[in-house]
Amino acid sequence: MDAIDKLGLATALAKARKSYQEGGIPIGAALIHHGSSTAVGDAVVLGTGHNSRIQKSSATLHGEIAALEDCGRLKAGVYQKSTMLTLNSPCLMCTGAILLYKIPRVVIGENKNWVGGEDLLKSHGVEIIVVDDEECKKLMEAFIREKPDEWNEDIGE
Amino acid sequence: MDAIDKLGLATALAKARKSYQEGGIPIGAALIHHGSSTAVGDAVVLGTGHNSRIQKSSATLHGEIAALEDCGRLKAGVYQKSTMLTLNSPCLMCTGAILLYKIPRVVIGENKNWVGGEDLLKSHGVEIIVVDDEECKKLMEAFIREKPDEWNEDIGE
Ligand SMILES: [Ca+2]
Numbered sequence: 433m434d435a436i437d438k439l440g441l442a443t444a445l446a447k448a449r450k451s452y453q454e455g456g457i458p459i460g461a462a463l464i465h466h467g468s469s470t471a472v473g474d475a476v477v478l479g480t481g482h483n484s485r486i487q488k489s490s491a492t493l494h495g496e497i498a499a500l501e502d503c504g505r506l507k508a509g510v511y512q513k514s515t516m517l518t519l520n521s522p523c524l525m526c527t528g529a530i531l532l533y534k535i536p537r538v539v540i541g542e543n544k545n546w547v548g549g550e551d552l553l554k555s556h557g558v559e560i561i562v563v564d565d566e567e568c569k570k571l572m573e574a575f576i577r578e579k580p581d582e583w584n585e586d587i588g589e
Numbered sequence: 590m591d592a593i594d595k596l597g598l599a600t601a602l603a604k605a606r607k608s609y610q611e612g613g614i615p616i617g618a619a620l621i622h623h624g625s626s627t628a629v630g631d632a633v634v635l636g637t638g639h640n641s642r643i644q645k646s647s648a649t650l651h652g653e654i655a656a657l658e659d660c661g662r663l664k665a666g667v668y669q670k671s672t673m674l675t676l677n678s679p680c681l682m683c684t685g686a687i688l689l690y691k692i693p694r695v696v697i698g699e700n701k702n703w704v705g706g707e708d709l710l711k712s713h714g715v716e717i718i719v720v721d722d723e724e725c726k727k728l729m730e731a732f733i734r735e736k737p738d739e740w741n742e743d744i745g746e
């Protein structure tokens with residue numbers, strides 16, 4: 433976790449809190465490019481998003497998918513020099529999206545409440561950093577306690 | 590391939606052709622529920638969609654994701670009694686979405702032009718039927734020949 437990772441996870445957490453305030457699932461994500469010759473600094477936030485199951489009746493807009501969607505169309509090489517930062521452990525759909533675009537690095541806010549496709553990511557050589565962040569854990573715990581049915585729906589249970 | 594599968598694949602092909610006519614990637618998909626007590630017949634088309642990379646600058650609306658999105662929010666048990674019908678072999682993102690929702694059966698129009706996550710689906714016990722349909726093959730071949738850059742972008746290459 434360097435300063436860029438911290439900014440990325442804080443951004444994901446802000447998106448998660450926005451979703452929670454809307455009555456939605458509090459998972460946010462951000463895709464950050466490690467270095468871009470077109471930016472003022474080295475790193476650049478390519479896109480951010482949050483889970484929109486409840487807000488948009490969406491079965492596919494998880495935090496990570498929403499962040500990838502927010503990025504628009506990118507060339508393969510851009511994904512391959514980026515980090516996905518996400519509030520919690522990516523599910524199999526989001527794991528598959530990370531593998532499709534060969535995103536090499538994933539920062540996970542917390543995985544105490546639920547574990548998704550981390551083993552599959554690792555088996556493909558993706559670097560995983562689990563921050564075990566207290567704020568991320570508290571937010572996820574609160575949502576799962578308050579709306580267990582919506583949470584189960586989101587993880588296909 | 591029964592009559593319902595044929596209807597489903599024909600529906601996916603119609604969506605693919607619509608996308609192709611719009612200048613987009615010609616991949617369509619449909620999710621069909623095997624049996625619904627609320628429908629007149631046994632089977633019901635829950636949702637359909639097509640790849641919208643070019644039309645919507647979307648990095649996540651592959652045919653299968655678009656079809657899942659078109660379904661809106663469904664309970665876990667509905668996915669678990671459904672078949673995903675898709676023009677070609679699902680990529681890792683779409684494979685992950687199928688696994689997330691435990692969709693037990695996937696009908697693939699053709700996999701001669703490209704193979705995605707079929708092995709991963711099989712390792713999770715998903716039934717795969719590859720139709721090797723001539724119309725699906727011709728449409729994919731034509732697109733890959735005409736717009737190789739867009740196709741590579743779609744598969745993360
Ligand atoms: Ca945004």
Ligand SMILES: [Ca+2]
Pocket residue numbers: 636637638659
């Ligand atoms: Ca539709």
Ligand SMILES: [Zn+2]
Pocket residue numbers: 494495496522523524525526527
């Ligand atoms: Zn997910």
Ligand SMILES: [Zn+2]
Pocket residue numbers: 651652653679680681682683684
């Ligand atoms: Zn796909």
